[in-house]
Amino acid sequence: MVCNYRFCKQIISTYKNGNRRYCDQECYESEKRERSKENYQAIKQLLKEIKCTESIFRNFYKLYGSTPINSNILKAEEINWSLMTSFKEIDGQNVRFVGSYGYSKLENNYIKLYKL
Ligand SMILES: [Zn+2]
Secondary structure, three states, X not given: OEOOOOOOOOEOOOOOOOOOOOOOHHHHHHHHHHHHHXXXXXXXXXXXXXXXXXXXXXXXXXXXXXXXXEHHHHHHHOOOOOOOOEEEEEOOEEEEEEOOEEEEEOHHHEEEEEEO
């Protein structure tokens, strides 16, 4: 068995304990700290992506409003279409929101933008 703290990885002697995952409390706490740092970075990254995507939709909404647009127009923006912060049904359309701006998928690759 090897200590689960990523910067330790020392072999834990089996006679001390069969299923212990860390050398001691310190290694346990250190790994916990590293993990929460990682989570914080992941959340920060996600928030950045949400803000960035929202501003793309905002800019296009300024240009086109709720006039349906061909989604190819947005192709160059490399939008992460799996992002969604909320969901609403508006006039029978499923609208996926990223922040205050959202879109619904129409036929023929068209989308319609919405503002909350
Ligand atoms: Zn350790």
